[in-house]
Amino acid sequence: MKTVKINFFVSCLFIFFLISCNKQQEEKTPPIVNQPEMEIDLLALQAKNKLGKDTVVNISNDPVYHKTKKYHAVNALLLLKNEIDLSKVDIKNTLIVFECIDGYKPEMSLQLFLNAKPYLAFKDVDAPKGSNWEKIIKNGNEMNADPFYLVYTSVSPDDQEYKWPYNVIKFRLQSKNKNSEALQPKDDEKAMKGFALFQKQCITCHAINGIGGEMGPELNYPKSVTEYWKETELVNYIVNPASFRHKVKMPTLGITKQESQQIVEYLKYMSDHKKVNSN
Numbered sequence: 001m002k003t004v005k006i007n008f009f010v011s012c013l014f015i016f017f018l019i020s021c022n023k024q025q026e027e028k029t030p031p032i033v034n035q036p037e038m039e040i041d042l043l044a045l046q047a048k049n050k051l052g053k054d055t056v057v058n059i060s061n062d063p064v065y066h067k068t069k070k071y072h073a074v075n076a077l078l079l080l081k082n083e084i085d086l087s088k089v090d091i092k093n094t095l096i097v098f099e100c101i102d103g104y105k106p107e108m109s110l111q112l113f114l115n116a117k118p119y120l121a122f123k124d125v126d127a128p129k130g131s132n133w134e135k136i137i138k139n140g141n142e143m144n145a146d147p148f149y150l151v152y153t154s155v156s157p158d159d160q161e162y163k164w165p166y167n168v169i170k171f172r173l174q175s176k177n178k179n180s181e182a183l184q185p186k187d188d189e190k191a192m193k194g195f196a197l198f199q200k201q202c203i204t205c206h207a208i209n210g211i212g213g214e215m216g217p218e219l220n221y222p223k224s225v226t227e228y229w230k231e232t233e234l235v236n237y238i239v240n241p242a243s244f245r246h247k248v249k250m251p252t253l254g255i256t257k258q259e260s261q262q263i264v265e266y267l268k269y270m271s272d273h274k275k276v277n278s279n
């Protein structure tokens, strides 16, 4: 008699859970209008041993080391798919942003990332004893790729659309329009060209109104660079920073004087549109 009662009780509980679970599922899947930002903290995943299966990848003509390299790595595509339900993401209108230790924030189209074979390298097979990586020498500065370096086995290193960031700590998915909406010079045709150049060449390292990379200084808030640099010097600096500062960290980007002038027009426009945003 007692067991029948208990069985009945357990069945009721089971049915109750079934109903409440179904209800929860219904509530959890509203149409995604404004998709939220999605972030993957790679160090946190590593600490939990959840990066995925180790493998070794060969990269011919590695664009950072300029030779053929071998890395211990995990499949970055599987990692992304394990952490984020991509069926809920509007892939065509989404960017993948890579956050690096020094504030460098390169980004690329999520679609391109998904089309490639990206791997997250965590150790260089040829590293000298006692170190995870061979040293990287850049502009006379010595660096290493810790903790992660993003590589591709299927992409030519000359393909500028693909980013190969090292010192990466986070992946973030972000709507393509997010930065454009906040930083676009809406009512000024002349500044538009400079804005397009700025988005392509500068925003990985510099923020405007708090939006953008943090490797270089914020350029607009509270004081715009156009307010404390002479205009002609600013144009020249953007073309060739090393002609102004010894051991400069800002690279020479191959920008023409005319393009630099257009960027400065954009910076002048933004100096009249200051606002702080949290990044």
Ligand code: HEC
Binding pocket: 197, 198, 201, 202, 203, 204, 205, 206, 215, 216, 217, 219, 225, 234, 237, 238, 241, 245, 247, 248, 249, 250, 251, 253, 255, 263
């Ligand atoms: C790879 C990162 C990187 C990129 C890309 C980059 N910069 Fe820089 N920039 C820096 C860093 C770092 C500094 C700080 C000075 C230094 O050490 O080079 C700097 C300094 C500057 C300064 C001087 C700021 C001041 O207050 O004196 C200006 C202006 C500037 N950058 C504009 C630009 C523009 C415009 C672009 C795009 C065409 C650009 N930068 C692209 C990293 C970068």
